[in-house]
Amino acid sequence: MAPAPRPDLIACHDCGAVYRRPALRPGERARCPRCGAVLGRSPRIAADHLLALVVGAMILLVIANLTPIVELSVQGLRSSATLFGSILALWSEGRKLVAALTFATTLGFPAIELSLLFSALLLRRMPGSPLFAPFLRGVLALRPWGMIEVFMLGVLVALVKLSHMARVLPGTALWAFAGLTLLLTVILSFDLKTLWPDPAATSAADSGEATLCHVCGLVCSGATAHAHCPRCGAALHRRKADSLARTWALLIAAAILYLPANLLPIMETSSLFGRESDTIMSGIVYFWTSGSPDLAALIFFVSIFVPLAKLLSLAVLAISARRGRRRGLKQSAQLFRVVEFVGRWSMLDIFVVALMVGMVRFRGLAEIEAGPGAAAFGAVVVLTILAARSFDPRLIWDASEDADDRA
Numbered sequence: 258m259a260p261a262p263r264p265d266l267i268a269c270h271d272c273g274a275v276y277r278r279p280a281l282r283p284g285e286r287a288r289c290p291r292c293g294a295v296l297g298r299s300p301r302i303a304a305d306h307l308l309a310l311v312v313g314a315m316i317l318l319v320i321a322n323l324t325p326i327v328e329l330s331v332q333g334l335r336s337s338a339t340l341f342g343s344i345l346a347l348w349s350e351g352r353k354l355v356a357a358l359t360f361a362t363t364l365g366f367p368a369i370e371l372s373l374l375f376s377a378l379l380l381r382r383m384p385g386s387p388l389f390a391p392f393l394r395g396v397l398a399l400r401p402w403g404m405i406e407v408f409m410l411g412v413l414v415a416l417v418k419l420s421h422m423a424r425v426l427p428g429t430a431l432w433a434f435a436g437l438t439l440l441l442t443v444i445l446s447f448d449l450k451t452l453w454p455d456p457a458a459t460s461a462a463d464s465g466e467a468t469l470c471h472v473c474g475l476v477c478s479g480a481t482a483h484a485h486c487p488r489c490g491a492a493l494h495r496r497k498a499d500s501l502a503r504t505w506a507l508l509i510a511a512a513i514l515y516l517p518a519n520l521l522p523i524m525e526t527s528s529l530f531g532r533e534s535d536t537i538m539s540g541i542v543y544f545w546t547s548g549s550p551d552l553a554a555l556i557f558f559v560s561i562f563v564p565l566a567k568l569l570s571l572a573v574l575a576i577s578a579r580r581g582r583r584r585g586l587k588q589s590a591q592l593f594r595v596v597e598f599v600g601r602w603s604m605l606d607i608f609v610v611a612l613m614v615g616m617v618r619f620r621g622l623a624e625i626e627a628g629p630g631a632a633a634f635g636a637v638v639v640l641t642i643l644a645a646r647s648f649d650p651r652l653i654w655d656a657s658e659d660a661d662d663r664a
């Protein structure tokens with residue numbers, strides 16, 4: 258039997274509770290009373306305005322990549338770097354993983370995501386187009402991997418660092434990235450799930466268990482093992498498949514790599530005064546002693562505290578999803594949302610290294626290379642993001658119901 262769409266229902270992606278869909282005014286959001294998650298947001302802007310913003314963002318992305326971010330001058334020598342030039346420099350040095358990661362999160366994925374969203378918004382005007390669903394699904398899948406706002410912060414950190422060694426002139430791309438960050442903030446605040454057309458309600462007589470589609474947010478009843486969502490075509494699961502096994506595997510891999518990420522140098526500087534290696538920690542100490550304690554605190558928070566806190570809290574959440582706890586469930590759900598939200602900011606140090614490598618290229622005077630720790634650190638960030646995405650927070654609530662039944 259095909260799963261029956263239930264547009265009259267809404268299900269919480271964090272705890273699995275099912276509610277009657279509320280009618281929202283523009284800008285209003287609905288929260289889950291049980292766990293506090295945002296169930297849905299009614300958009301403040303119309304889809305046509307979103308299209309205009311997407312076009313603007315695409316233009317800024319092109320400008321941001323064709324013009325230099327910054328120009329440096331030291332004793333009459335000049336050096337300027339574009340984002341793409343920095344990525345090529347990393348690649349040719351053999352730091353292929355760091356180069357690929359920087360390329361994907363600042364250029365590749367954002368460009369594909371914006372093009373797919375642009376096409377989906379146009380196709381939306383032609384009801385029944387077979388490409389609309391796969392395009393919009395592509396946008397939703399790429400969304401967590403575009404990190405332009407983190408990159409923008411990385412540019413600012415790199416500029417402070419560079420201003421200690423050279424005269425720094427901001428380039429056109431710096432302003433383009435700033436504008437792009439603003440536009441993307443508005444674009445990302447638009448709940449894309451509201452773009453899906455409402456399916457016709459079926460007779461609510463069938464009372465099979467409600468299953469939430471992870472991709473488009475539609476609730477269906479009567480979904481069998483290998484069913485697909487009638488609206489977007491994604492595979493339907495009651496809970497994410499093998500969630501705990503996958504979360505543990507990714508967490509263990511990330512925990513192992515956390516050591517080389519912190520012990521090996523992430524950056525190697527060669528200048529007239531010799532060679533110098535920097536680990537994440539020595540970079541923090543540098544900012545602390547050179548008069549920027551605020552930046553030292555920021556980098557400590559995103560590069561050392563956040564990855565460690567993320568590893569530990571996901572482990573605690575995975576344990577409570579197996580054991581079942583009867584108190585503090587709402588706090589667990591909140592902890593999971595924080596973990597999901599802050600994880601991407603750990604990419605900051607990778608971007609700073611990429612920019613320093615691309616910008617400081619004064620032959621014989623000073624050159625910077627990425628160290629082996631950078632690749633390990635990048636892998637930790639990606640693995641913890643994947644671990645958080647594999648984890649299904651609803652398992653904590655399932656396990657607590659089981660524990661209540663036993664008691």
Ligand SMILES: [Zn+2]
Nearest residue numbers: 269272289292
């Ligand atoms: Zn909930």
Ligand SMILES: [Zn+2]
Nearest residue numbers: 470473486489
């Ligand atoms: Zn769906």
